[in-house]
Amino acid sequence: MIEIKNVTKKFGRKQVLKDVSFTAEKGQITCLIGLNGVGKTTIMKAIMALTPINSGEILIDGEKIHKGSYEKITFIPDTITMLPQMRIRDAFVFMADFYDCWNQKRATEILRFFKLNETDRISDLSKGNTAKVNLLLGLAMDVDYILMDEPFSGIDIFSREQIANVFTSHLIENRGVIITTHEINDIEHLIDKVVLLDNGAVLKEFETEEVRETEGKSVIDVMREVYQA
Amino acid sequence: MRRYWKIISICLVTILVIGTFYIQSSFATSNSLNIGVEHVTGNEDELQNIVLYGNFSPNHHYLNQSFQMTNEETIDLTKLSFFQRVSGTGAPDPLEELIEKHKNFMRSKDLTPNQFFEDENAVVYAQIKDPYDLPVKDLTFEIEVLTKKSEDITAFQVDVPQKENYGWMRIVDVQVIDHELKVIVRGERAILRVYTFDMNKQQLVSDDTIASIPKVESSGSDLSIINDTYYSIQRQKYLLIKIEVFDKDRRYIDDIPNLIVNEFIVYDIENNQTKKIVKPNEIVESMDHSSAVHHSTVLIPSRTANGVEVSQYDIESDKWGETLSFDLSETKAVEGESFTKLMSGKLYTIHATTSGHTIVIGDLETGESLYEGKLKVTYQGAEQKNYRLYFHEIESVQ
Amino acid sequence: MKRYLKLVNFEVNRFLKLYLVLLGITILSQIIGVIVESQAYLKRANEVIYKDLIPKSEFIEQYGTMSFINITHSVWFTGPILACGVVLIIYVFFIWYRDWFGKNTFSYRLLMLPTARITIYIAKATTILLFVLGLVALQLLLLPVESQVLQLVVSSEFRTDLPIHAIVNSPNLGILFPNTFIEFVLYYGGGMAAVFVVFTVILFERSFRIKGIIYGILYCAASLLIFFAPLLVNAFMLNNYLYPRELFFLELAAGLIVLACAIWIGHFLLKNKIRV
Numbered sequence: 001m002i003e004i005k006n007v008t009k010k011f012g013r014k015q016v017l018k019d020v021s022f023t024a025e026k027g028q029i030t031c032l033i034g035l036n037g038v039g040k041t042t043i044m045k046a047i048m049a050l051t052p053i054n055s056g057e058i059l060i061d062g063e064k065i066h067k068g069s070y071e072k073i074t075f076i077p078d079t080i081t082m083l084p085q086m087r088i089r090d091a092f093v094f095m096a097d098f099y100d101c102w103n104q105k106r107a108t109e110i111l112r113f114f115k116l117n118e119t120d121r122i123s124d125l126s127k128g129n130t131a132k133v134n135l136l137l138g139l140a141m142d143v144d145y146i147l148m149d150e151p152f153s154g155i156d157i158f159s160r161e162q163i164a165n166v167f168t169s170h171l172i173e174n175r176g177v178i179i180t181t182h183e184i185n186d187i188e189h190l191i192d193k194v195v196l197l198d199n200g201a202v203l204k205e206f207e208t209e210e211v212r213e214t215e216g217k218s219v220i221d222v223m224r225e226v227y228q229a
Numbered sequence: 230m231r232r233y234w235k236i237i238s239i240c241l242v243t244i245l246v247i248g249t250f251y252i253q254s255s256f257a258t259s260n261s262l263n264i265g266v267e268h269v270t271g272n273e274d275e276l277q278n279i280v281l282y283g284n285f286s287p288n289h290h291y292l293n294q295s296f297q298m299t300n301e302e303t304i305d306l307t308k309l310s311f312f313q314r315v316s317g318t319g320a321p322d323p324l325e326e327l328i329e330k331h332k333n334f335m336r337s338k339d340l341t342p343n344q345f346f347e348d349e350n351a352v353v354y355a356q357i358k359d360p361y362d363l364p365v366k367d368l369t370f371e372i373e374v375l376t377k378k379s380e381d382i383t384a385f386q387v388d389v390p391q392k393e394n395y396g397w398m399r400i401v402d403v404q405v406i407d408h409e410l411k412v413i414v415r416g417e418r419a420i421l422r423v424y425t426f427d428m429n430k431q432q433l434v435s436d437d438t439i440a441s442i443p444k445v446e447s448s449g450s451d452l453s454i455i456n457d458t459y460y461s462i463q464r465q466k467y468l469l470i471k472i473e474v475f476d477k478d479r480r481y482i483d484d485i486p487n488l489i490v491n492e493f494i495v496y497d498i499e500n501n502q503t504k505k506i507v508k509p510n511e512i513v514e515s516m517d518h519s520s521a522v523h524h525s526t527v528l529i530p531s532r533t534a535n536g537v538e539v540s541q542y543d544i545e546s547d548k549w550g551e552t553l554s555f556d557l558s559e560t561k562a563v564e565g566e567s568f569t570k571l572m573s574g575k576l577y578t579i580h581a582t583t584s585g586h587t588i589v590i591g592d593l594e595t596g597e598s599l600y601e602g603k604l605k606v607t608y609q610g611a612e613q614k615n616y617r618l619y620f621h622e623i624e625s626v627q
Numbered sequence: 628m629k630r631y632l633k634l635v636n637f638e639v640n641r642f643l644k645l646y647l648v649l650l651g652i653t654i655l656s657q658i659i660g661v662i663v664e665s666q667a668y669l670k671r672a673n674e675v676i677y678k679d680l681i682p683k684s685e686f687i688e689q690y691g692t693m694s695f696i697n698i699t700h701s702v703w704f705t706g707p708i709l710a711c712g713v714v715l716i717i718y719v720f721f722i723w724y725r726d727w728f729g730k731n732t733f734s735y736r737l738l739m740l741p742t743a744r745i746t747i748y749i750a751k752a753t754t755i756l757l758f759v760l761g762l763v764a765l766q767l768l769l770l771p772v773e774s775q776v777l778q779l780v781v782s783s784e785f786r787t788d789l790p791i792h793a794i795v796n797s798p799n800l801g802i803l804f805p806n807t808f809i810e811f812v813l814y815y816g817g818g819m820a821a822v823f824v825v826f827t828v829i830l831f832e833r834s835f836r837i838k839g840i841i842y843g844i845l846y847c848a849a850s851l852l853i854f855f856a857p858l859l860v861n862a863f864m865l866n867n868y869l870y871p872r873e874l875f876f877l878e879l880a881a882g883l884i885v886l887a888c889a890i891w892i893g894h895f896l897l898k899n900k901i902r903v
Contacts, residue, residue, distance in 0.1 A: 070739050292696060
């Protein structure tokens with residue numbers, strides 16, 4: 001379980017996170033929803049210790065992040081985290097070199113699934129294919145938690161479908177996923193839990209199944225309620 | 230491993246090359262320059278206990294190596310080990326010895342031998358802080374005495390009398406006679422003065438002017454101590470003072486100015502008496518920094534066609550004695566590459582001839598030649614014919 | 628440890644192409660320099676001897692013989708050394724900023740490696756050190772080769788052959804090759820301490836951005852102050868109380884303190900304050 005407890009963060013005088021608390025379970029897909037600039041990416045960076053927080057605490061399976069944690073949790077930002085001059089093959093070598101949890105078999109599988117070519121240079125890839133490689137590098141790690149920042153933004157419709165398919169496949173099974181997005185249409189049916197954010201604060205945290213069953217509302221309905229209130 | 234061949238080879242080559250270089254250089258340096266002395270006549274024991282300092286350049290080349298040599302070995306001074314260099318203070322030998330013996334007393338001192346005096350009872354140090362030093366201070370004598378037996382240090386300060394007359398002062402010599410401390414000082418406006426202190430009462434007893442330059446308008450002038458006591462902190466009886474006045478200031482004019490005053494004065498430190506040395510002119514003119522006082526005789530070496538002549542002037546009887554001459558077997562001299570030093574009753578001269586350098590040691594009491602040898606230079610294992618060799622100091626060591 | 632070595636290998640490979648170009652330029656320029664300078668000398672000799680009818684020996688007397696020292700004064704020789712130095716100094720900054728700037732966000736990847744982040748810092752410093760020492764070694768290898776070239780071009784009567792150790796002691800090269808191995812370690816160690824301080828300044832900037840520049844400058848000033856403290860205190864407060872040997876050990880200690888502080892602060896910033 002990833003626990004975010006009372007996290008606040010300031011950039012200068014601007015408070016970007018205000019007392020944010022929520023949890024993300026293993027085996028569930030948790031979706032952070034909010035307009036651009038409400039602090040979704042900042043929360044992910046904070047979980048990965050890629051940006052400092054001013055107060056609060058973030059625990060991964062009950063412990064603070066340390067170097068070993070990076071074999072257990074990974075982050076897929078919205079830009080690729082490999083050197084553009086590398087070929088996909090080189091990127092695999094790099095990952096295998098540094099991560100014990102790198103699963104080459106799975107990497108090859110996803111490569112085939114996305115119809116990518118090992119010898120292609122990352123800088124030569126189209127936007128959609130770059131996003132796929134980026135996703136691949138995260139998914140091919142045997143980690144318990146995956147954080148994905150806007151996996152669908154700026155990607156053509158076919159690639160979107162391919163990526164969405166990943167979420168229903170065994171590639172995600174049993175892992176905890178936190179995903180951010182500002183348009184949930186593509187994945188509404190996939191997500192287990194929603195955290196609604198605005199202006200650096202959590203407005204509502206709910207389980208999609210529960211809301212659907214007890215109140216008969218879809219995620220969009222809840223969003224409408226919350227944001228237009 | 231195959232993926233790492235680039236970095237492994239960079240590392241290997243780097244370590245091998247730099248390692249080999251430093252291993253080689255630690256072996257190679259000690260014998261790249263070697264100057265030996267080939268016996269011609271006399272007793273070779275004379276070469277023991279002297280150290281010669283000089284510079285060497287191979288074969289019309291501006292590469293310049295400073296070295297130190299004895300009859301046994303030549304040391305390249307640019308190649309001293311790091312700790313040898315860091316351990317030294319850069320001070321002349323007698324002060325290095327004092328530092329070894331009295332480490333704490335010697336701290337925070339100007340390491341110029343002129344400012345020290347040592348005898349069997351005490352080490353005395355004097356300094357004058359002047360407004361050019363930091364922190365800014367008025368001219369003040371600061372005197373420190375280390376009593377050897379008890380290792381007690383006493384210190385006292387005395388203002389320089391009439392200090393407003395002097396912009397700066399430098400200490401030329403420090404001497405102790407009984408309980409009197411004499412500090413001889415060169416002051417602004419070319420004046421040489423002596424200040425006498427009672428060391429028990431820690432008071433200034435008297436101050437006198439030893440010599441000063443006569444005031445001549447628009448002239449250049451110079452006052453210098455000839456038997457420079459720079460390397461000596463021992464008791465000394467006499468100072469040899471040279472005063473020159475020119476009709477034009479040398480610094481601003483290209484043509485050679487005329488000497489209008491050229492005086493030599495002997496100062497008897499103990500009795501506080503000065504005495505002018507009276508000509509003959511040609512001898513007095515050749516007086517330079519190689520002149521020395523031995524007992525009560527002023528010795529003035531000069532180069533002649535056949536070798537070196539030493540004129541003798543007896544201070545007490547005020548008379549010129551017999552001129553000693555030391556002949557050299559090789560006489561064709563090369564201009565400017567010779568060095569002469571008179572030291573503890575002996576003459577040491579290195580004479581550059583067309584066929585190499587000769588070293589001659591002579592006895593100043595008997596006028597006899599004690600030793601003559603020829604310098605043999607090998608550089609990088611090969612005997613050298615074309616080279617330049619300058620000597621600038623000879624010291625005796627015990 | 629394994630990841631550290633892999634990181635070093637990775638960092639070296641990232642700069643290797645440009646580095647090899649630097650090595651190539653050095654080799655080419657210096658060898659051309661040997662030929663150009665030797666020809667210029669011989670041309671002057673010919674003019675003086677055959678046109679002005681001055682005997683050979685007198686020419687040598689006046690102009691000196693040709694030796695490798697003459698070569699080391701030429702721009703052909705010193706130019707590439709300086710260029711390499713400047714490129715490496717720039718690379719001390721670039722080795723960090725290239726991960727943050729531009730299209731890629733490789734800094735994310737580096738900071739998410741399952742290893743203590745100080746490893747990245749040390750690996751980058753090691754890379755710089757390797758490049759510096761590699762250039763030093765290249766220069767050492769080049770000297771005998773260039774001496775041979777000089778011997779081919781200039782006949783022995785006009786030439787003074789110097790051993791490598793004499794060449795290396797010349798004023799221009801003496802800076803690169805200190806006299807003794809201990810000094811070599813001290814000088815290059817001092818240089819590396821400076822690289823560590825600059826790294827930490829860069830991390831200040833990367834952690835606090837504009838404010839970080841001010842922190843970095845203050846930190847840098849503090850490091851310099853600590854490093855020179857023994858000298859300053861001895862000169863201005865203790866009236867030169869200390870002997871050179873004592874001062875040397877104090878300076879050594881001060882240098883080690885500065886080095887340790889740089890690494891420790893770098894470690895702290897990377898762990899707690901760094902921003903991607």
